[in-house]
Amino acid sequence: MPIPLPPINTPYAMRTATVIGEVRGLEGAKRRVMSEIRVPLGGTYDNPFDPDDVTLDLVVTPPEGEAYTVPGFLGRDYLRSLQEGKEVLTPAGSPDWRVRWTPSRAGAHKLVLRLKDRTKTVEKPLTATVADGDGPGFARLSPRDSRYFETEDGKAYFPLGANVAWGGPRGTFDYEDWFSRYGAIGANYSRLWLSPDWTTFALERAGKREEGLGMGQFDLGNAWRIDQVLDLAGRNGMRLMLCIDSFNILRNRDLNNYWEKTPHNTDNGGPLRIWSDFWTSAEMERLYKAKLRYLVARYGARPETFSWEFWNEADLVRDFDPVRVQAWHKKMGGWLLQNDPYAHPITTSFANTSGFREIDTSSELDYIQTHHYGSGDLVRSVAAQIGRKSTWNKAHYIGEVGADAAGPRAEDDPQGMQIHDPLWVSIATGASGGASPWWWDNYIAPKDLYSVFQAAAKFTKDVDWPGENFRIVTPTFAYQTKPAAKRRVDLRFENGPKSWERADYNRPRVVTVSREGKVTGQTPVPGLLHGRVNHPDLHNPVRFKVDLPRTTRFEVRVAGVSGYGGATLRVELDGAPVMTRVFEDKDVAGHEDIHTYDGVYGFDVTPGKHTIMVENLGDDWMEASFRFANLVERGQPPLEAWGVLGNGMALVWARVExxxxxxVNVEKRPPNPAPPTMMGLRGLPAGHWRTEIWDTYRGETMTATTTIVGNDGRVKIPLPTVMKDVAIKLIREGR
Structure with missing residues (x-):
């Protein structure tokens, strides 16, 4: 049962007459530019972070429109220094009260400062003449097309960058290095974590109340750090998503748990005896709304604050209940909608790539994120989710993506293919922003992969996403010179669904493959093979019934094994065992996913009809995909592509099939380049179109020509030999 916190005696308590002194900070106020108003005041309160104890508000009446309220906050300035490689903060002056205000209109404004403490309410009327400003203002959902974002000046905002969630021992000094590199190559987006309390920017930290720590108070030093990083973002042309909480604080076991140390826990002075009470506790609701008020007050007026994210991967909390979590999001989202005068977009995220539609589509959340790791074909996984969630009628982008949630696989992928490919396919499928990678500090920075973003930033720079009314198109390809014989390609079963829930794919499956490579039966094939001990109800062996025209190699690619007991791969051919591999969990104390067994396991199968059964006889899961080498004959060129067509622009990304x-990075068997082809598109308005072929690594156009589209709306574009991939941009001339 949650318990209410006792009255908090903070180091910021005050016992004076309730009064507002002379304020400063309104001089030179400009439209779409933040002003910071310093407010000397006196009052009677114990906790300046508790709106039930004391509030400072600025009530604004603009020249036109309704009055609105901007909350104030207690802050403190600091000086920072590096001491033996670690950032150290030193207070610079005493804590003081401030109001940050960013007017959306120019002209004369009537203002009222309102101070309410436990004894009385006092007001101080003010005026401000707001001059025109040339800033772009806040980024919000576009009124032209709510699938995309735009700034107040009407320009498209396409978030493009990486997660940079926390710093190392150097704290904000790390961000000087990182953000300057991102800004220099045209990235405009990143994401900070404000939780758990070991992160650089944690506001709620366990500790002694008299030192300003514990639930109900906020760490003013870390709050100052957030301001410094927002300043850096602004100077480098970036906007930041602020992720308020992460699953770790409500997770008491398994990987990355932090419940034992979190300030929410009653053992650490918090209100929660058990993690699951977070979602329904009245006391926790009161404390959370106080935190939201502080966030809005301190960072809401900053145009560099792009959006609020309630949770990082909320479904990883212990005892996750979608019904309770949805109710909580609706309540807190509703509060933010009522109390954020700047209407920042609101979102949340889940570890499950499929998301939770009932939560994601709640009206209190403005846009959707997807997190995805671990599939052998990241491109198809990303494209599938963008296409699937486009039917949810909200803005959506890939908020986290990577080859492996357990680590960056930097030695496998030193060139950043796991960044490059999801980024480009997200552009070509009409996502609301670029797919955003993780591993900023141990992959992107040390491998100097910033240039991966540069080409995409150049390609998308002048795209008016909300104005195009983009829709999906499917490019076609034909050889410029048809080869004498058809080519042979693998039949692969990749990117299968992965879950620990009862589902059809978590039962035994039978798939039939004809001599021509046609697949029928119980698809999709699962991406996880569950063992027989930890989840016996999910045990899901796969039987392939095949009719092979020639000797064919069959392979199982293992891409991870459970750290909760390991797995055992067993393969039978026509009822007789042909391969058994034991993937032992040697670290019984730890539970991280095991990758020492990653690789390809296979054997040759003679022509004719056979039954191949693949089964996991071990304790827990293994991640697997399957390949019949060179089984299928194809007459089409070896290219696959994704594209969107708008009113006056088309964007296409094509890769070698x-x-x-x-x-490329695990099997070390990259396919051969694709020979010259003709790419076909249909549905274009008649007229002259500038056609640009882009190098997606150098960020340069390789060729630029003018193409005439007739009344049939069709166009054919010659493509050169494609070594890896290529992007195509068509721009209608004279529009």
């Missing part, structure tokens, strides 16, 4: 992350 089968050039997946797993095949």
């Amino acid at each position: 089968g050039r997946t992350w797993g095949r």
Whole structure:
């Protein structure tokens, strides 16, 4: 049962007459530019972070429109220094009260400062003449097309960058290095974590109340750090998502748990005896709304604050209940909608790539994120989710993506293919922003992969996403010179669904493959093979019934094994065992996913009809995909592409068929280049179109020509030999 916190005696308590002194900070106020108003005041309160104890508000009446309220906050300035490689903060003056205000209109404004403490309410009327400003203002959902974002000046905002969630021992000094590199190559977006309390920017930290720590108070030093990083973002042309909480604080076991140390826990002075009470506790609701008020007050007026994210991967909390979590999001989202005068977009996220539609589509959340790791073909996984969630009628982008949630796989992928390919396919499928990678500090920075973003930033720079009314198109390809014989390609079963829930794919499956490579039966094939001990109800062996025209190699690619007991791969051919591999969990104390067994396991199968059964006889899961080598004959060129067509622009990204992350970086078997082809598109308005072929690594156009589209709306574009991938941009001339 949650318990209410006792009255908090903070180091910021005050016992004076309730009064507002002379304020400063309104001089030179400009439209779409933040002003910071310093407010000397006196009052009677114990906790300046508790709106039930004391509030300072600025009530604004603009020249036109309704009055609105901007909350104030207690802050403190600091000086920072590096001491033996670690950032150290030193207070610079005493804590003081401030109001940050960013007017949206120019002209004369009537203002009232309102101070309410436990004894009385006092007001101080003010005026401000707001001059025109040339800033772009806040980024919000576009009124022209709510699938996309735009700034107040009407320009498209396409978030493009990486997660940079926390710093190392150097704290904000790390961000000087990182953000300057991102800004220099045209990235405009990143994401900070404000939780758990070990992160650089944690506001709620366990500790002694008299030192300003514990639930109900906020760490003013870390709050100052957030301001410094927002300043850096602004100077480098970036906007930041602020992720308020992460699953770790409500997770008491398994990987990355932090419940034992979190300030929410009653053992650490918090209100929660058990993690699951977070979602329904009245006391926790009161404390959370106080935190939201502080966030809005301190960072809401900053145009560099792009959006609020309630949770990082909320479904990883212990005892996750979608019904309770949805109710909580609706309540807190509703509060933010009522109390954020700047209407920042609101979102949340889940570890489950499929998301939770009932939560994601709640009206209190403005846009959807997807997190995805671990599939052998990241491109198809990303494209599938963008296409699937486009039917949810909200803005959506890939908020986290990577080859492996357990680590960056930097030695496997030193060139950043796991960044490059999801980014480009997200552009070509009409996502609301670029797919955003993780591993900023141990992959992107040390491998100097910033240039991966630069080409995409150049390609998308002048795209008016909300104005195009983009829709999906499917490019076609034909050889410029038809080869004498058809080519042979693999039949692969990749990117299968992965879950620990009862589902059809978590039962035994039977799939039939004809001599021509046609697949029928119980698809999709699962991406996880569950063992027989930890989840016996999910045990899901796969039987392939095949009719092979020639000797064919069959392979199982293993891409991870459970750290909760390991797995055992067993393969039978026509009822007789042909391969058994034991993937032992040697670290019984730890539970991280095991990758020492990652690789390809296979054997040759003679022509004719056979039954191949693949089964996991071990304790827990293994991640697997399957390949019949060179089984299928194809007459089409070896290219696959994704594209969107708008009112006056088309964007296409094409890659060599089968050039997946797993095949290139794990199997080390990249496919051959694609010979010159003709790419076809249909549905274009008649007229002259500038056609640009882009190098997606150098960020340069390789060729630029003018193409005439007739009344049939069709166009054919010659493409050169494609070594890896290529992007195509068509721009209607004279529009």
